[in-house]
Amino acid sequence: MKALEKNQTWELMLLPKDKTTVGCKWVFNVKLNADGSLERYKARLVARGFTQTYGIDYQETFAPVAKLNTVRILLSIAANLEWPLHQLDVKNAFLNGELEEEVYMDAPPGFEDQCRGKVCRLRKSLYGLKQSPRAWFEKFSKSVKHQGYTQGQSDHTMFVKWSETGRVAVLIVYVDDIILSGNDEEEICRLKKCLASEFEVKELGPLRYFLGMEVARSKKGIYVSQRKYILDLLEETGMTGCRPSDTPIDPNLRLASITQGTHVDIGRYQRLVEKLIYLAHTRPDIAFAVSMVSQFMHSPYEEHLEAVYKILRYLKNTTGKGLLFKKSSQRNIEGFTDADWAGSIIDRRSTSGYCIFLWGNLVTWRSKKQSVVARSSAEAELRAMANEVCELLWLKKVLGELKLEVGTPMRLFCDNKSAMSIANNPVQHDRTKHIEIDRHFIKEKLESGEICMPYVTTEQQIADGLTKGHFRPKFEDFTSKLGMMDIFAPT
Template sequence: MILPEGFRSQGEHMVCRLQKSLYGLKQASRQWNAKLTEALMLAGFEQSKFDYSLFVKKKEGKMVIILVYVDDLLITRNDMDMINDLKGVLNQNFKIKDLGDLRYFLGIEILRSQEGILLNQLKYAQDIIKDTGLSKAKVALTPLEQNQKLATAEFDKVVQQHQDDKLLEDKAVYQRLIGTLIYLTHTRPDITFAVTHLSQFMQSPKQSHMEATLRVVRYIKKEPGLGIFLKAFNKHQLVAYCDSDWASCPMSRRSVSGFCVHLGDSLISWKSKKQCTISKSSAEAEYRSMAVVTSELVWLSGLFKELKISVGKPMKLFCDNKAALQIAANPVYHERTKHIEIDCHFIREKIQEGLIATEHVPTADQLADVMTKALGSQQHSHLISKLGLKKYFYTSNLRRSVERIISW
């Protein structure tokens, strides 16, 4: 190896012997994961085919589950003896430290009560508000202003609009702020669309983009402790809502898809993303959105099957577009659907198998609407309350172990 600055060689033909890497090896994380996986597999664990960071061991009706994040392990079970056996196996192979019941992990705080578990990022949100200097700013009722059209500087030059909207001198400030907000969406689905929409301007952000991002922070300031509430007692039924905003992007005219999936009354999955292709009609945009959420439902059903959780069939899929529902159920619409990719039509196969049942929902009650567009304050608040989010609460005398509640 090359001698570090300040060191001298003892001779012309002398070299250094590498005892330990100074900055880590490029393959270190991969090798660590391979070694950990090998140790768990030898201990009788099975690696999930649906989530490779998940390991499950079943024995005589008992089960222990491990979720791996680099060198941190989250463990739950329905038998304490299996936990003790697992700790012994890990002690033999690695140096481990038992941190007790899960309370704080990767910036996410876990609060427990008899009703369920609340996942929130209160401290993380407060740090964002403090770093942006908006501690005393007026709160915003919604993440984005309704009907506000944001575009890149290049697009504004072409259409000759907003010429006075200048580029930011230091775009790194905008990029860092968007990065922190993206991580906050892990427990805040109510800002998912706003953050996803603003993240597409990170290459050349303008002053209007920065103002819109600061509005998101002011919205977070309204309820910084808002988070995902997972109920202790839930129906084992997957219910999904999907929606799209047709041709909403002024630059590419692409639609935005959004969905949210509930297990009983608890929100467990959500997404907001611009579609890859231009849809010729709103029905086509909704149909593509249905195909995306169908993939998510198939994955979740497979994951629950590995965890020995029986999910009711068929899984319900709610959409507010009757034309899209008819296309999914009836393959006769040839002229309207012949240009759509074949992989989108697999939703019909899942409906025929009885895995999914589609139903119509009024637009006013479409929960996924909050994932596709900026709404008015009244409608936004209405949908957020339906999603299953709750404010920060403290229950020191009602804390229960996360393993106990999951086993329920």
């Protein structure tokens, strides 16, 4: 309450006749340190935003958050250029947002007598309101831009400032968590002071724990893992004593929609898969397996739950595995793309997979079932290829905003000669009419020199592990090529 009063979150007044109020409640929880120990107890006043009416109590609600791909790009750049990484946390972030709408709230529970029958006319945003994230981000971005920073267009949560000497400071914000980096230490210190004077900011020192991701830095590079997250997940599911598995999915397994057998709890299955999806942000080795089990969240059966348990058994065997961003002499961008033609036995759609390396480090990857049925393997490869070209162009734009070197052309490795021939051949073929847009899009980028398409054998195709399951020897080769390692493994 002291923080709310100090922030002048509301003013007491009688409720106008044509207005309604939004309810509120107190929420109590605890905040833990990275090692799981108790940091402090928290109490928060939360508005019951579900009672708000669109067009009256709120208008726009969307607020951008940092793409984790952008965070990994920054980690790769910081490892190569030896930039420091600082972390800040904004206390009571949403309370700083200024409301444009006219919103009235009931008196906080336990403080009705002090309000003397009046209601709270909200001036600042409050947790629970639908427009709170947007109001906070507008307030924060306005403050940062006032300090001379330019907002990125490739990622709106990234802010960049260049000094006259050519030094740069970069800021990325994810709701109330902030990462600062760059080679302009004076500007970074100045920005910290400016933010502390306007908001209640807690400086957390070097980046160590961000959105459940553990960051460790040494002379070898920057290591990112989610070990604690995995251990908590195994404990929650009762799998801490399970038998470990060498791979996250059986290569011969073909999951299908079934109508017979034992139906499992949908809520529990969905919660498990959602946690695995989040875990895949630092674990590309489980990306394909997670994309498979996530296709049955609407109607899961025992067979599907067993596939989820197989992933958990693999995680038990590799709790400390993560990505290593190391310093490299190369300054190019390389992508690998592959497709498993008609891999789904349900609807015969193909699975696309791609991964991109920036300056020798893996920064983006994806494993996803295509939205339409491909009539040939070349067509499936072309669709996967077009998606990766889009990602490559986005990555180039991010580096352009940071004024960093982009080695051209960007190399896109493919193992399908037929798809490469179609992309390079200017002659229109009848068999490509239905994928004409993708073909012309890829061909345009090839002719402009932005990308080139070298051939790579299937054995050397890294993205192959994002489209299908493999046995242990080939799977271990796949994870090592991704730059994954386990610093917690015994030497």
